[in-house]
Amino acid sequence: MARPRSEDKRNAILDAATKVFAEQGTSAPTARIARQAGVAEGTLFTYFESKDVLLNELYLTVKAGLREAMLVDYPQKGSLRERAQHAWNGYVNWGVVHPEGRKVMAQLTVSTGITDEVKATGSAPFGGVQDMLREAMTKGVLREMAPAFVGALMSAMAEATITFIEREPKRAEAYRAAGFEAFWNAIGKS
Amino acid sequence: MARPRSEDKRNAILDAATKVFAEQGTSAPTARIARQAGVAEGTLFTYFESKDVLLNELYLTVKAGLREAMLVDYPQKGSLRERAQHAWNGYVNWGVVHPEGRKVMAQLTVSTGITDEVKATGSAPFGGVQDMLREAMTKGVLREMAPAFVGALMSAMAEATITFIEREPKRAEAYRAAGFEAFWNAIGKS
Amino acid sequence: MARPRSEDKRNAILDAATKVFAEQGTSAPTARIARQAGVAEGTLFTYFESKDVLLNELYLTVKAGLREAMLVDYPQKGSLRERAQHAWNGYVNWGVVHPEGRKVMAQLTVSTGITDEVKATGSAPFGGVQDMLREAMTKGVLREMAPAFVGALMSAMAEATITFIEREPKRAEAYRAAGFEAFWNAIGKS
Amino acid sequence: MARPRSEDKRNAILDAATKVFAEQGTSAPTARIARQAGVAEGTLFTYFESKDVLLNELYLTVKAGLREAMLVDYPQKGSLRERAQHAWNGYVNWGVVHPEGRKVMAQLTVSTGITDEVKATGSAPFGGVQDMLREAMTKGVLREMAPAFVGALMSAMAEATITFIEREPKRAEAYRAAGFEAFWNAIGKS
DNA sequence: AATGAATGAGAATTCATTCAT
DNA sequence: AATGAATGAATTCTCATTCAT
Secondary structure, eight states, X not given: OOOOOOHHHHHHHHHHHHHHHHHHOTTSOHHHHHHHHTSOTTTHHHHSXXXXXXXXXXXXXXXXXXXXXXXXXXXXXXXXXXXXXXXXXXXXXXXXXXXXXXXXXXXXXXXXXXXXXXXXXXXXXXXXHHHHHHHHHSSSTTXXXXXXXXXXXXXXXXXXXHHHHHHOGGGHHHHHHXXXXXXXXXXXXX | OOOOOOHHHHHHHHHHHHHHHHHHOXXXXXXXXXXXXXXXXXXXXXXXXXXXXXXXXXXXHHHHHHHHHHHTTOOTTSOHHHHHHHHHHHHHHHHHHOHHHHHHHHHXXXXXXXXXXXXXXXXXXXXXXXXXXXXXXXXXXTTTSOTHHHHHHHHHHHHHHHHHHHHOGGGHHHHHHHHHHHHHHHTTOO | OOXXXXXXXXXXXXXXXXXXXXXXXXTSOHHHHHHHHTSOTTTHHHHSSSHHHHHHHHXXXXXXXXXXXXXXXXXXXXXXXXHHHHHHHXXXXXXXXXXXXXXXXXXXXXXXXXXXXXXXXXXXXXXXXXXXXXXXXXXXXXXXXXXXXXXXXXXHXXXXXXXXXXXXXXXXXXXXXXXXXXXXXXXXXX | OOOOOXXXXXXXXXXXXXXXXXXXXXXXXXXXXXXXXXXXXHHHHHHSSSHHHHHHHHHHHHHHHHHHHHHTTXXXXXXXXXXXXXXXXXXXXXXXXXXHHHHHHHHHHHOTTSOHHHHHHHHSOOHHHHHHHHHHHSSSTTTTSOTHHHHHHHHHHHHHHHHHHHHSGGGHHHHHHHHHHHHHHHTTOO
């Protein structure tokens, strides 16, 4: 099994899973995902050995999308603030553009089917962002804490920000900016 | 006459549900909860009409616990910082002491079974905390945002903090304090 | 168990059972009957050892009501036609007045819980009616058939008649009369 | 592609349902029907969405069988008596040959799960029989009654007749003939 | 590879009956 | 005797996964 022929079909299934799991939680039936993807029930299992495998691959796929959003045009040479803001904006914008991606992540994050390994891979910082976060740690109130802590705060604050943008889409820019200032202040870089 | 419905048994079921749902997600079987609670499968349904009702009541119960933790000894007359810190500490300490409560909340928050009404009731700010948050909004970068935004940031940052305390329990105090400073900075009150 | 104290309560349960079984079939829960009767769930079982016992006693009770309706003022000395018509009218009128009784009978008749003995007791002809039916058998097309056959035809025709009276209550008398003529013709006594 | 849904299997389930419901009433478990049909419990639900759907389709199927029995070789051009007798014999013979079909019908008729629409469809007169019954209504004692009344009387009398044939199978012919004479007399066509 | 029917192990409830009060 | 909570077997239906086509 799991001998995918068509990359399109695989993506259709991942997209369908995003939508369906976002709306109904990860206990949604695989049959519904197959239907949404326009493939037969059984076909899903030639692309993903089991529902758990689908869950895990979906997790990685969505996380990869988020990463990419943060890294595109990343100002590797910019100031700390520029790099932080780029990452922040990347996160927030991604969240606004991909509400379903965000919802699945919420579902997958609490799902028991995601392996620790996948979770670790998915939440490890990455690329220039990792360096940026590390730099942000130095000095300030967080200087003694675990390195990943700033990253966690940033994600948490960005998530809260996105939630409010979803409620007041017209003030998206204001929230994104205010949220960033809050984050920037939080890490003591004001 | 007849055996009265037992508050103890109801609580036993809620406790069992907390544990089981925390560990296995809300799709865990009611039978497992019943067993964990030491009652018959059917008994669960004399206390909670359906699994969904149990889910909703559990949500409210856990939220109530968190609220209470934040309000005990609340310094109504203290400075903004004192009140904010009290609420923060209440939140973080509750989370550290009730890891399972925190996990169920995570599960219930993304559960499709929780009604909007219950969600609203559960997340409404409360008591002096509401005033404190409102006061914290004035001035600072968040002054123009929706009033609940600070509350959301506080919860998000507290959650992140608790997560790191769970990883490094020995440095609980340090994380709690650093987290609060970050929050205090975030809202621009330094 | 089954040590009834109050005849009233017993009757209340039988009445409730008539109503509930008529509406929902014999698989209706005993709890519903108890509620309808205004007694506790458990109380039902002090009056009737089990649901099956209740079913059987209800069968006999309803049948007894029908018998009584046919026998009241029975013209023992009247002509065959007079007696037949009296029985016919008694049956039809009873059915019209007791639609629920008729519906439970329909349910109980096909119920697997009614013992053969009870069924036999319930459907045995009775009193003067038995003689009337026997007399009706002599001569005519049915003369060679089993004695109970006329009785069965009469019941069947009366049931059909009642059904149509329920649809057109205003023409009750017409149906009752026409039905009887049909029956009288059927047994070749015209 | 894929295994096509099998008409055989569908029929096996309907046959099994006929047998099981006839013996144990419509509250018999679907699992028993599946076992009797030689399919898995779940398979029943790929052929019938729910137990109620099965009940309704079974009703229609059995009724269709009865209809067909009455219509085969129907003497459209025959005299009223010939046509009536053909329908009568068709009914009675069907009942004798399909005792289980008759029992399920009895069960289904009082079942709460059969929709009014299906009941209507099932009991509507049909083909030449409809005309025959209408013709039988003219003149005679029933001339003023609802058109369906003769049909109801015929069914009722045929059912009674079948019941007695089941008790005395050896005199089947005698009962069938005597029953028809009674019916013919009943509608005043002697 | 694709399809969707077949499978049977659950899952949430229901309910007759028992039993503590 | 009356009450209604407690029980757990039984029931309908779902669903991941397999497999014939």
